[in-house]
Amino acid sequence: MNRVYNFAAGPSTMPVEALETAAKEMLAYGTSGMSVMEMSHRSKMYIEIFDETEAILRDLMHIPEEYAVLFLQGGATAQFAAIPMNLMNGSGKADYVDSG
Amino acid sequence: MNRVYNFAAGPSTMPVEALETAAKEMLAYGTSGMSVMEMSHRSKMYIEIFDETEAILRDLMHIPEEYAVLFLQGGATAQFAAIPMNLMNGSGKADYVDSG
Numbered sequence: 148m149n150r151v152y153n154f155a156a157g158p159s160t161m162p163v164e165a166l167e168t169a170a171k172e173m174l175a176y177g178t179s180g181m182s183v184m185e186m187s188h189r190s191k192m193y194i195e196i197f198d199e200t201e202a203i204l205r206d207l208m209h210i211p212e213e214y215a216v217l218f219l220q221g222g223a224t225a226q227f228a229a230i231p232m233n234l235m236n237g238s239g240k241a242d243y244v245d246s247g
Numbered sequence: 248m249n250r251v252y253n254f255a256a257g258p259s260t261m262p263v264e265a266l267e268t269a270a271k272e273m274l275a276y277g278t279s280g281m282s283v284m285e286m287s288h289r290s291k292m293y294i295e296i297f298d299e300t301e302a303i304l305r306d307l308m309h310i311p312e313e314y315a316v317l318f319l320q321g322g323a324t325a326q327f328a329a330i331p332m333n334l335m336n337g338s339g340k341a342d343y344v345d346s347g
Contacts, residue, residue, distance in 0.1 A: 151280030153287060160285050166273045173270035174263065180251030185260050187253060220320040239339035 157222060257322060 152160045176183045179192050186193050201216045210216060219225065235241045252260045276283045279292050286293050301316045310316060319325065335341045 153285050158285055166282055170270040170273035173266045182266055185253050185258055237339045239337045
């Protein structure tokens with residue numbers, strides 16, 4: 148079957164190599180005997196995936212050490228809620244600019 | 248390789264059949280030419296997955312029609328934050344019980 152490419156900001160097309168690796172490891176990641184999706188997020192093996200991913204991102208995007216890398220759920224929608232909610236600082240009130 | 252079973256509340260062990268299906272469809276879900284992970288969450292095909300999943304859950308767990316089914320990210324941690332934050336009702340203040 149021909150691949151169909153989704154050029155949206157996200158979800159969007161992923162590299163075939165990444166999908167093939169995900170498929171190959173779906174029943175057993177490394178020596179774990181389980182899928183990554185079945186693994187405790189606090190396990191040594193999962194934390195290694197996490198640390199390696201952060202290191203690759205820092206290298207690829209030249210992220211300096213004084214910046215934290217956060218892996219967050221919810222995509223853009225959650226971020227657009229989280230940022231103003233954190234800036235509200237517990238007051239329950241906020242101003243906003245309607246830019247048209 | 249022998250399967251290793253994670254009996255935690257989540258993430259935890261998934262049925263082999265589900266993992267095998269996920270692996271098989273990783274490069275192309277149905278006739279879409281793409282992985283589910285690459286697909287717009289507003290596409291017809293994705294909404295069909297969503298609707299079918301809700302119908303299966305309602306059948307399996309006998310969820311009555313007057314109850315909504317919400318698919319939420321973040322797991323238990325996010326829910327334990329979301330519930331009190333919604334109950335605060337914009338005041339920025341809350342009481343809580345320390346049950347020991």
